[in-house]
Amino acid sequence: MAGTISRRRFLARAGTLAVAFSFAPALAHIPSTVASAAGAAPDLAVDSWLVIEPDGSVTIYSGKVELGTGVETALSQIVAEELFVDLNQVRFVQGDTSLTPGDKGYTAGSQTIQSEGPKLRVAAATAFQALLALASQQIGVAKPALRAQGGKIGIGHNLNRARAYGQLIGQEQIQLTSDPNVTLKDPADYTVVGTPVPRLDLPDKFLARFTYMQDVRVEGMLHARVVRSAGRNASFVSLDASACASVPGFLQVVQQGNFVGVVASDEWAAIQAAKVLTVTWQQGPALAAEADLPQALQDPANIYQSGPTVPPVGDVDAALAGAAATREATYFTPFQMHASVGPSCGVADVRNAPDPATGIQATVWSGTQGVYPLQGAIAQLLSLPASAVHVIYAEAAGCYGHNGADDAAADAALLSQAMGQPVRVQWMRQDEHGWEPLGPAMVHTLRGGIDANGGVVAWDHEVWTPVHSTRPGGAAGNLLAGQETGALPPALGSPVGSGTRNQPVNYAFPNNRVTEHAVANFLMARNGSGKLAATAPLTYTFPRTSALRSLGGFSNSFANESFMDELAAAAGVDPYEFRMRYLSDPRAVAVMQAMAGQAGLSGSKPEAWPGMKSGRGIAYLQYENSLAYVAAAAEVQVNPGTGAVQVTRVVVAHDCGQVINPDGLKNQIEGNVIQATSRTLKEQVAYDANGVTSVVWAPNPTYAAPQYTILHFTEVPAAIEVVLIDQPAAAAWGAGEPATEVIPAAIGNAIFDATGARLRTAPFTPDRVLAALPS
């Protein structure tokens, strides 16, 4: 269906050249075709289009979206490069179920540059070769004599008899499919890719001319707030709206099952009405107590599947039994938040009947990571066919994974359907902190054996983790409003793997075993098809979780790289030398050496501030065990009296293949370092039997208990030094997450270096550091 819309929209326009391309590998095997206006368009399911417009500008209709990480700029650079156009001639249209066809995926997991980049490159090159052929024909000169620049092709250096792309296309309608064998520009000739181009979106953002999701306004729009239940498992009993009537602008209370919202003509009225509305709830079963967390996660009653993460190597048990020395340690990271600075917002316009021309009945604006999966989920929620739901992406505040964006859109859709008018739902801070899907708490046990020479003879890592992705996936049961109105999350497929990112290590150990225990977030039973499915009513045992930046990688790498340090200490070997013994991949060795050189590992450790203890720690990993190589060194000052830790300097050496935009990449890596430092030192969701209690940024008279606080400016490492190892001829890999994963262990190892205290539970709060200090 999406393909049909695309053809109607793009290919019925004279004077354009369109290239269809797909993320699906199947399309790569379809030979390139060129069809004239009269020719039949091949019936292809495509992800994305690249269109050269009559004015010679280029539009990318992308299934991937800009989440504030700079991919719009980087993808535009790739297209400008291959098509010999200026960057300002490239336009990026993203995330619209009526404009960007077919992609069922998400913008997530550092995937955009590595998955879409090469395909865009081939699509742009396909378009360029077609333009070159047209130029050769029209100018009457063989292709090798032609040269392109600034969206024109002409003869020789001076572009004699040049024709602009629009002129070359003329009144034709040209459609091509991406040619996987097309001639690509030699990376040695690049002038745009690999240069530090300023982000295209930032000027408008700093000039208050950018429309964030939170700024989307629709004609006739009402304002609403959702009054969420008193507890995660609570059920609705009754409500009293009598006090709402005195709020000027209050319109209506909407209640369906456990979903309660107030709608007003004005935003402040909606906030006030939500405040004075009285709802009575019946509390349900309690969540597993936060204080019991490591044990509760390991309780067999809460585990629904266990298995090897990767095939085991050797005989770990025998090797442990025969080792000269063994070590065992348990690591823990708590539930953490995405904690976007802009709470989620959704706008929806749900009509009583479909538009006769388009068939669209519900239009939804969202900062979602995937317009198609949300389209399907909203359709279920509203009992509409997916074709009647139009989801339009609008960039919100940074999300760092699956936060409240999709849920806020669902809230707006449900309320708009009830009201028959467009509705905007802006989550309050307490909604975002209180109800966003959390990054899971995780427990790890590690066992290691070393021989008489200090060599690792056995490595054994078990992880216990709740699920790391409950994205909408076309199911209303994955949306908060869906669950509140009775929909259940879909039955589980094969969950092992969701928390295992970077659980295996890239060190060559002779005996190595890695196991995942999947923890159920809610009560489940086997359904008719033998699959595990939630039982009704949906009853959570742990807080609701989903994808948070790097998924399990943050916690797994914390455990792995801290435990490597423990084994190095047990073996009496320098932590850098110890790791290098087990790395042979030249790119791994190169990032380690680059990190060591920049950090000055061969020199003495940083000088301690008066009254403080200083230390330096390192960590290494290869993202997803097969992509970007990252090594980090952190320097800390620890106050032995208070346990306070200041991270003073972080060095990151980073090889993610071909670098598209070095400054954009550095900005991403710096962001990873700072956010991960915050997660390592400060961040922990507090919750009680009924739900999250850390619902604002800092304690105040209303919220006296510990709150969810992130790093302040004075707590940020004063120096972050990034060494980029560019591989111009290699594939470009994503950089949105790899550097997040090296930080917790690098800091923990630095604290150990400074004080001898081994931190195995994050965050490293002053009380935990004090408790771990050797007496």
Add this chain to the structure above:
Amino acid sequence: MATPLTRKLSINGTTHWVSVDDDTEPLLYVLRNQLGLNGPKFGCGLAQCGACTVLVDGTITRSCVKKMNTLNDGASVTTLDGLGRPGQPHPLQQAFIAQQAGQCAYCGNAMIMGALGYLQGRIAAGNHDVPSEDEIKQFLSGESPGSPLVYLCRCGSHLRIVRAIQQAAKEML
């Protein structure tokens, strides 16, 4: 019961008479919803993050908690929308662009408007020294004397933000 209120305000140099049904409505909602200004953002509603920062008569103000009935008639309100235009950015906006001091940049309003109030405050006090990086960090962390407000960034653009403010300060002071 809500008390209505009408105030004459000078917003980015233009006079507006604004009316609210409830005089405790915070300035933020008036700026965004009545005047269509997108510079000030909703972040927390508790003055804890800075997203909604504006200047009222030159004073740094968290508009999410600034009730309309606490504004003087004729008060002058400056928002990010009124600072500069494309091609004519304010030195702070110019510096934020030059330093690429943001990722999602939702906190850009907080950082630029907070820094504007901070630097103008130094000028008013006769202090024309360019602040050190540590001084800027202390200000943004609510650790400057007499300035307890905290500014939050989640993407981790902190070091670029500090550099941008210092770069702009060199031009402004």
